[in-house]
Amino acid sequence: MFFERRKKEAQQKVLEAIERGQAVLSSNSVAEVREANETLRTVWSDDDHDNTEALSLMVKLDARIGELAQSAIERMAHPCMRCGCGEHRVSEAFRIRDFDVPGTWMNSPTLRMWVCASCGVVELVADDLTEIKEPFFKHLIRAPDPKRGPFR
């Protein structure tokens, strides 16, 4: 009896997460799609991976996250700061593990490595700016406005 009720609750959570996942499939917010995908993956796992519709929707949500990430990367493209070349090789997203932060260990934000196709200069770019926060990112530095001249 208890297990039947628990199973029904798990199935209901999967159905709700499927509804939410289908609703955000056309969203342009990576965070929204990623959150719906992670929720669906969690409740699907709690339901012993029984729902095949959930599995095919997660494949679609993964593909949508990939599309949104790709268009975000294309919007960030700029000429190389060193040689002016406009072509870059961009890595998959990754994290640097075990950052030694005073008092703790952390992982880095999700990063991508951009490498200039001509001169090889490397930039690391954060995928999600909401991950750029304390305690690892303590300092916010504002560059002076170049249009204001030497007198401020």
Ligand SMILES: [Zn+2]
């Ligand atoms: Zn370059």
